[in-house]
Amino acid sequence: MNLKRKVLFLLFALLSAPVLFAAPQAIDIRVEYFPPFVCDLKSKTHPGIAIEILRKLFPADKYRLNFRNQGWQWAMRELQRNRYNAVLGVCKADKPNLVYPRSPLFKTVSAIYLRTDSTLKFESAASLAKTKTGFMTNYSHSDEFDRFLKDHSSDGIAVIYNGWNATDKMVRDLMQKKLQAAVSYTAVMDWSMKRIRNSAKQIRLVKKLDNEAEYYIAFTPGKRESWAFVKQFDQEFVKFRKTPEYKKILQKYGLADNSL
Numbered sequence: 001m002n003l004k005r006k007v008l009f010l011l012f013a014l015l016s017a018p019v020l021f022a023a024p025q026a027i028d029i030r031v032e033y034f035p036p037f038v039c040d041l042k043s044k045t046h047p048g049i050a051i052e053i054l055r056k057l058f059p060a061d062k063y064r065l066n067f068r069n070q071g072w073q074w075a076m077r078e079l080q081r082n083r084y085n086a087v088l089g090v091c092k093a094d095k096p097n098l099v100y101p102r103s104p105l106f107k108t109v110s111a112i113y114l115r116t117d118s119t120l121k122f123e124s125a126a127s128l129a130k131t132k133t134g135f136m137t138n139y140s141h142s143d144e145f146d147r148f149l150k151d152h153s154s155d156g157i158a159v160i161y162n163g164w165n166a167t168d169k170m171v172r173d174l175m176q177k178k179l180q181a182a183v184s185y186t187a188v189m190d191w192s193m194k195r196i197r198n199s200a201k202q203i204r205l206v207k208k209l210d211n212e213a214e215y216y217i218a219f220t221p222g223k224r225e226s227w228a229f230v231k232q233f234d235q236e237f238v239k240f241r242k243t244p245e246y247k248k249i250l251q252k253y254g255l256a257d258n259s260l
Contacts, residue, residue, distance in 0.1 A: 024064040027229060028084035029054075029217070030075040031067055035167065036191035036253040037106050037215070038088065041067050050088055050105050052249050054217070057236040058229075072138075082222035085229065090218035099226040101233040104214035108185040110141035112206045115174060120181065122206050129157065131180035134170040137162035141183055142211050167192045175202050187255055194254030 031038045031051075038048040051067060058065055067088075070078070075087050076095065092100055112122050120131065125148040137160050140146060152158040159179060161170045171192045173179045182189070186208065193199040217233065219226035240246050 024060065024062055025225070026064045026066060027058065027086065028066045028068070029086045029088055030070040030079065030084060031088045032072050032075065033069065033164065034089055034188075036187060036255065041069065046253070049249060049253050049255070050217075053105065053237075053240070053246070054088075056240055056245070057233055063232075079218070079220050080222075082220050084220075085223060085226065086217050086219045088217050089215045091213060092216055092218075095218060097221065098218040099221050099230055100216045100218055101230050101237070103234070103237055104216050105237075106187075106215050108187055108213050108215070110139075110145075110183060110209040110211050111186050111189070112209070113174065113182040113184070113189060113203055114180070114206050115177070116202055116204045118180065122181070128181050132157060132159055132178070134159050134161060134173060134179045134182040134184075136160075136166060136170070136184055136188070139185065142209055145183060145209075168196060171196050171199050171203065175199060187253075190254045 031041070031048075033039070034048075036046075036048060037050040039046050039051075041047055041051065054065060076090075078084065079087050079098070088105070090098065090100075092098075092104075114120055114122065121127065125142075125144045128148070129152070135145075135149060135158055149158050153160075159170075159173075161167070167184065167188050170179070170182055170184070171189070174182050175196075175198070182203075186205070189205075193203065219229055
């Protein structure tokens with residue numbers, strides 16, 4: 001190879017290197033603990049449904065997903081300052097000025113739970129006015145139950161659970177008759193009851209509420225790449241939801257398509 005060809009070869013190699021060996025594009029995402037959708041980010045087996053799905057939609061050879069736990073209010077404030085790319089678990093109606101995919105990443109439906117041996121007849125929130133009923137902090141189920149929480153926030157009727165594994169504590173208290181009822185999202189309860197022995201035998205879902213809520217991954221409009229990320233999500237999520245792998249992820253957390 002003569003000198004001219006060597007120079008041309010080296011020049012081509014240098015120009016091609018950035019394309020051939022481009023580093024994965026970083027996407028910084030803030031999340032809040034919300035099992036089973038966001039569980040333990042350090043877990044190799046159960047980081048959360050939403051975490052596992054996003055890792056499939058944004059493959060590691062092209063993207064580097066950087067998840068970090070952060071309080072909700074702080075996360076939204078920082079997103080609007082363009083400090084990172086996205087926040088997971090946003091209702092579009094609450095923050096319409098952000099950049100959203102066409103489809104929500106997951107949905108929730110609330111339900112009323114009683115012990116299987118309970119004689120209580122549930123008809124409305126008023127049916128629980130004389131019983132101890134468990135609720136998760138910051139979960140909203142309906143206007144009726146929002147009023148119920150306000151009316152019974154200090155009389156011991158509404159028992160509020162918060163913190164790490166709070167749903168597990170609520171399930172155990174219901175099993176041990178420290179509560180007479182519980183109100184929560186079906187997916188959240190299914191996840192806890194999958195892991196707590198005998199809970200499925202001792203607790204029954206009495207009624208689902210008509211309050212489906214859709215949660216999205218929301219991107220900041222202040223970063224140009226947000227629209228490319230949304231396009232990637234939309235293209236891949238439609239395909240991934242049809243695969244056995246998607247159903248396998250749901251089943252691992254004790255869910256099925258119709259329980260979201």
